[in-house]
Structures are given as C-alpha cells and as structure tokens.
Amino acid sequence: xxxxxxxxxxxxxxxxxxxxxxxxxxxxxxxxxxxxxxxxxxxxxxxxxxxxxxxxxxxxxxxxxxxxxxxxxxxxxxxxxxxxxxxxxxxxxxxxxxxxxxxxxxxxxxxxxxxxxxxxxxxxxxxxxxxxxxxxxxxxxxxxxxxxxxxxxxxxxxxxxxxxxxxxxxxxxxxxxxxxxxxxxxxxxxxxxxxxxxxxxxxxxxxxxxxxxxxxxxxxxxxxxxxxxxxxxxxxxxxxxxxxxxxxxxxxxxxxxxxxxxxxxxxxxxxxxxxxxxxxxxxxxxxxxxxxxxxxxxxxxxxxxxxxxxxxxxxxxxxxxxxxxxxxxxxxxxxxxxxxxxxxxxxxxxxxxxxxxxxxxxxxxxxxxxxxxxxxxxxxxxxxxxxxxxxxxxxxxxxxxxxxxxxxxxxxxxxxxxxxxxxxxxxxxxxxxxxxxxxxxxxxxxxxxxxxxxxxxxxxxxxxxxxxxxxxxx
Numbered sequence: 001x002x003x004x005x006x007x008x009x010x011x012x013x014x015x016x017x018x019x020x021x022x023x024x025x026x027x028x029x030x031x032x033x034x035x036x037x038x039x040x041x042x043x044x045x046x047x048x049x050x051x052x053x054x055x056x057x058x059x060x061x062x063x064x065x066x067x068x069x070x071x072x073x074x075x076x077x078x079x080x081x082x083x084x085x086x087x088x089x090x091x092x093x094x095x096x097x098x099x100x101x102x103x104x105x106x107x108x109x110x111x112x113x114x115x116x117x118x119x120x121x122x123x124x125x126x127x128x129x130x131x132x133x134x135x136x137x138x139x140x141x142x143x144x145x146x147x148x149x150x151x152x153x154x155x156x157x158x159x160x161x162x163x164x165x166x167x168x169x170x171x172x173x174x175x176x177x178x179x180x181x182x183x184x185x186x187x188x189x190x191x192x193x194x195x196x197x198x199x200x201x202x203x204x205x206x207x208x209x210x211x212x213x214x215x216x217x218x219x220x221x222x223x224x225x226x227x228x229x230x231x232x233x234x235x236x237x238x239x240x241x242x243x244x245x246x247x248x249x250x251x252x253x254x255x256x257x258x259x260x261x262x263x264x265x266x267x268x269x270x271x272x273x274x275x276x277x278x279x280x281x282x283x284x285x286x287x288x289x290x291x292x293x294x295x296x297x298x299x300x301x302x303x304x305x306x307x308x309x310x311x312x313x314x315x316x317x318x319x320x321x322x323x324x325x326x327x328x329x330x331x332x333x334x335x336x337x338x339x340x341x342x343x344x345x346x347x348x349x350x351x352x353x354x355x356x357x358x359x360x361x362x363x364x365x366x367x368x369x370x371x372x373x374x375x376x377x378x379x380x381x382x383x384x385x386x387x388x389x390x391x392x393x394x395x396x397x398x399x400x401x402x403x404x405x406x407x408x409x410x411x412x413x414x415x416x417x418x419x420x421x422x423x424x425x426x427x428x429x430x431x432x433x434x435x436x437x438x439x440x441x442x443x444x445x446x447x448x449x450x451x452x453x454x455x456x457x458x459x460x461x462x463x464x465x466x467x468x469x470x471x472x473x474x
Contacts, residue, residue, distance in 0.1 A: 005090060006047040010068045014050045014092070017060030023098070025049040034075055034093045038139070040348050040396070041083035041431060046093040049075075053098040055170050055178045055209040062207070063176035065092050066461060073463040074207040076142030077118055080149070081349040082430025084202045084466055091463075096144050099209055104129060109215050110167060110184060115144025115208050131215040134159025137426070138329060144208045149428035150200045154328075156385055158251045158283070159216060161426075163199045170210035171198055174457040184212045197452075202428050203463045205456050219283035222318040223293045224252075224325075227301060227309045229276045232257050232367055232379070234308035236360035238278070239383045241303060243356050246384070247296035249289065252281040254328050255381035255388075257367060260335070263378055264327040267337035272327055273311070278304070278383070279328045281321060290316070331380045332391065338376075339393025346396040348405045350432075352416035353387040353425030362419050363388060366412050373404055387425035410436075429467045438469060 006014075006026065015021040025031070026048050036043035047070065052058040065072040072092040075085045087093055099114035102125050111133070113122055120140045122133050135146065137153035145151070147169065152161040159165065169181045171194075181195040182188050198206055229235040235255050242253070255278055256264075262274045280300060282293040294316070301312040315321040327334075332349075339347055354362045363379065370377035370390075381388035390412060394401040413423045413436045423429070423436040438446050450468055454460075 006070070006092065007068065010064060010070060010092070011048060013064035013067065014048065014061055017064050018050055018052050018057055023051040023053070025051070034078075034087065034095070037078050037080040037083060037085050038349070039081040039083050039086075039430070039432065040346050041086055044086050044088045046087040046091055049093045049095055051095045051098045055099075055172055058094060058099075058207060058209050059172045059176040059178050061092075061094050061176075062172055062174065066174070066176060066459070069459075069461075071461045071464050074115075074144065074148075074203045076116060076145035076148070077140065079137075079139040079141045079145065080428065080430065082424070082428050082432040084148070084428055084430035084463075085145075086431070088431070088465055094207065096142060096207075096209070099144070101210055104131075104215075105184075105212075106131075108184070110212050111215050112210060112212050113143050114210055115147075116142050118142050119146065126215055127218065130218045132218045133213060134165055134216050135162045138332065143211050143213070147199050147208050147211060148202050149424075149426060151426040151428075153426070154252045154254055154382060156382065157246060157253060163196065165214045166195060166199055166211055167214060168212040169195060169198060169208050171206040171208055173206050174459070174462040178209075200428070202430065202467050204453060204467050205462070207462075217285060219251075220286055221284040221289055221293065222251075222281060222321055223290070223297065223314070223316050224279070224281035224321050225297065225312060225314040226272075226324050227278045227280070227304045227313075228273055228311045229278070229304075230308050230310075231364070232276045233360050233364040235276045235278055236363050236383060238304045238307035238309060240356055240360060241307065242300060243384060247282065247300065249282040249284055249293050249296050250280065250300075251283045252279065253384040254279040255363075255379070255383040256328060256331060257363075257377060257379040257381075259367075259370075259377040260331050260379055260391075261327060263338040263376075264330060264334040266341070267334035268326070268330060270327055277327075278309070279325055281325070328380070331378070335378050335391040335393060338378075342393065344393035344395050346394055348392040348394065348409060349389060349427070350392075350409050350412065351387060351389045351425050351427045352412060352421055352423060353385065354416050354419045354421030356384070356386045358419040358421065359383065359386045359388075362415060362421065365415060366390065369411055370408060373408055375404060375408060382425070385425065386421070431466060434467065434469055437467070
C-alpha cells in the first residue's frame with residue numbers, strides 16, 4: 001500500500017527518471033527503512049524513495065525534485081551516526097543502492113566503483129585479483145557514504161584516509177548536472193580541487209554517484225597481537241612514543257578501554273582481561289616478511305613494557321590473529337547487547353580527534369568524566385590517529401539518562417576543542433554536531449562554508465539542515 005506524501009506528478013516524473021515505477025518506493029516498510037540511520041537522532045518519514053541506476057538517472061531524479069520544489073537527499077547504506085541521511089521536513093530519498101559499477105584498472109591500481117557498492121562487496125570483487133581497498137570502517141558502509149564523511153576506520157596508518165584514496169568522482173549537482181571532479185591521474189594542477197570539496201561534504205553540495213579509488217596489494221601474511229595496560233593513559237603514552245617511529249609493517253593500532261573489553265566479554269562470552277588493551281596488526285607481502293614482522297612486534301612489546309604494558313600475546317597467523325581481534329571488531333554489537341541486557345534501548349555514538357600529543361589527556365579525562373557520572377565508558381580508539389569513539393548505552397524513555405549522555409558528549413566535544421582537536425574525526429557533523437562545529441571553526445570559516453553551499457545549491461533543496469546552521473531555505 002502506498003503511504004508516501006509525494007504528489008502523483010512527482011511520482012510519475014521519478015518513475016520516468018528511474019526507468020520504471022518499480023524503482024520508486026512508497027510502501028510503509030520502504031519508507032520506514034529510509035527514515036533513520038544508526039544514530040540516536042529521531043527518524044523522519046520520507047515522501048518517497050527513488051532508486052536511480054546510473055548517474056544520468058540520478059540527474060533526472062534531481063531535476064524532477066527541483067521542478068516540484070521538493071527537497072531531496074542521497075542515502076547509501078544508512079550506517080551514519082549523526083543523522084546526515086535522515087529526511088527531516090519531508091524529502092525524497094535518492095537511494096544509491098542500484099549504483100553498482102565495478103571496473104578494475106589493474107595497471108593503474110585503481111577501481112571505478114558505484115556509490116552504492118559497500119566496502120565488503122568491493123573487497124570481495126578485488127580479492128581474486130590479489131588486491132584490497134585500504135580504508136576499513138567496521139560498519140561496512142557504502143563507498144559513497146565513506147566519501148561523504150571521509151570515514152576511514154582502522155587502517156589509516158598504512159593506507160591513509162578515504163579522502164587520500166579517492167582519485168576521482170562522478171557527481172551530480174543540485175540542479176541535476178553530471179560532471180567528473182578530476183581526471184583519473186596521479187597528479188593534476190588544473191583548476192580548483194573539486195574532489196576534496198565534495199569529499200566530506202555529507203551530501204550537501206552534490207550527490208556522489210561513482211568513485212575511482214586506489215587499490216593496494218593484498219597482504220600475504222598477517223600477524224600481531226594484544227598488549228594489556230593498567231590505565232588508558234599508559235596505553236596512550238605508549239602509542240605516542242611509537243608514533244615518532246612507526247614500524248613500517250604496522251597496519252592497525254587500536255585501543256579498547258576496560259569498559260569496552262568488559263562489554264565484549266559479557267556479550268560474547270570472551271575471556272579477555274578487562275583492562276585497557278592495545279590491538280596491533282602487522283602485514284607483509286611474502287613469507288620472508290615474517291621475520292621482519294616478528295621483529296617489529298618484539299620492538300613494540302618492549303617499548304610497551306616501558307609504559308606499563310604487560311602480558312603481550314602474539315599471534316603469528318591470520319586465523320589466530322582474528323581470534324584476538326574479535327573483541328575490537330565486535331565492540332559496537334557488544335555494546336548494543338550489553339545495553340539491552342542492562343535495560344537500555346538506545347546508543348549514543350560519538351567521536352573526536354585530537355593531536356596525537358594530546359590523546360592521553362583527552363582519553364583519560366573523558367574516562368574519568370564518564371565514571372564520575374555513573375555511565376559505562378565504552379571506548380574504541382583509532383589511537384594512533386588521535387581519533388576515538390565513545391559508545392553510551394542509555395534508556396531513551398528516561399529523561400535524566402538522556403540529559404546525562406548528551407552532557408557527557410557535550411563535555412567531550414568541548415574537551416577535544418580545548419586540546420586543539422576536532423569535533424569529529426570521521427562521523428561527520430550531520431544534525432548532531434552543528435553547534436559544536438561552529439565553535440570549532442568560528443564565524444568567518446562557517447560563513448565561507450555557507451557561501452559555498454549557497455553558490456552551489458541556491459534553492460537549498462539538497463539535504464537542507466545538515467552540517468551548517470540555517471542551511472535550509474524552505
């Protein structure tokens with residue numbers, strides 16, 4: 001049954017744009033699925049969900065919305081946590097799920113990929129070719145969504161951020177015009193860098209439909225392990241010392257605090273010691289690299305001892321390593337399970353990034369703040385990037401709990417800014433961090449962003465109300 005609020009004329013135009021009414025959804029289940037992301041922000045029902053199958057169809061959908069004067073936004077996998085793809089105010093959702101292009105250029109070490117392809121799907125396509133896409137968010141987002149926030153995950157030490165891995169994109173403007181941001185070349189000094197303008201713009205300046213991204217040789221060997229610490233501050237100090245001379249084979253360096261380890265143990269029956277724990281992974285291209293990898297592990301373990309590290313546990317092969325890493329990879333799901341078991345029905349997820357020299361202070365102060373407030377402190381840290389995530393389970397029907405977790409997040413963001421950091425390392429601004437992003441950047445910076453938005457989207461129809469204050473003209 002159709003329950004959407006789009007006019008028959010708009011639905012007809014969207015159907016023509018998508019080459020068939022079957023690609024324009026107005027049933028209750030489809031609208032509900034597109035009404036939220038993975039955040040705690042309130043859902044909002046869209047007018048309709050259109051699923052264009054190529055950039056030209058996306059352009060036609062946008063033109064239909066512009067003609068009707070109806071706001072619209074792009075939606076990928078819906079794994080965001082700041083409300084960036086929630087269609088507030090009655091919008092048409094333009095889903096990227098049918099944008100599934102996959103074309104490998106092996107000699108150039110690039111792959112062209114549709115914005116709707118998810119990270120794990122891309123790597124399944126690349127694996128038979130002995131290749132991998134480097135950035136690795138744990139949520140398995142779409143490639144378009146990754147570019148939208150430059151969400152990068154656990155492997156930036158080796159491969160860089162998503163921003164550094166995107167060579168070129170096909171974007172559709174808020175007026176429905178298709179263009180390529182730059183050629184698929186290693187260097188270009190021709191014109192403004194529109195690639196970097198659209199990466200991190202959270203779908204407010206244009207809709208990313210295709211990307212050309214770097215690919216990397218698939219590691220032949222994987223080794224690593226875990227190291228326990230008495231406090232998060234000790235673990236952070238260890239990473240700060242390592243940062244000045246990072247081992248070349250180090251791929252991941254992650255930290256779970258005691259609260260995160262405890263959640264995992266309770267949710268999955270694991271038996272890790274519930275103390276702050278560093279998780280490390282090293283890679284090599286051949287069996288001969290095993291000696292180098294073991295040498296680098298030994299050096300890290302020795303340095304960790306000087307900072308209070310203990311009980312270093314090494315896994316020489318990938319299977320054994322994955323067993324140790326289950327706690328880190330499953331920390332989000334573990335926190336959800338733990339929250340439900342303790343009467344919580346919602347989860348606030350937030351992140352900040354600070355200079356590496358300030359990470360120990362920021363993490364330690366944040367953990368102390370949580371403990372003083374009586375809220376479980378669950379931290380998952382891309383610690384070598386200075387970026388960490390806090391997961392706060394709470395009962396959304398209890399006003400006092402809602403107020404407490406929101407105040408904890410507020411103090412975390414203020415703390416990060418005080419230490420010279422940013423209010424988000426990879427989640428984006430969305431609707432949840434607009435006020436704090438304004439404090440981070442100041443009036444002049446925000447005015448520059450607003451001028452760009454108004455120049456590219458003068459009618460304010462593309463994802464209004466996100467990233468910037470008063471960005472909607474509706």
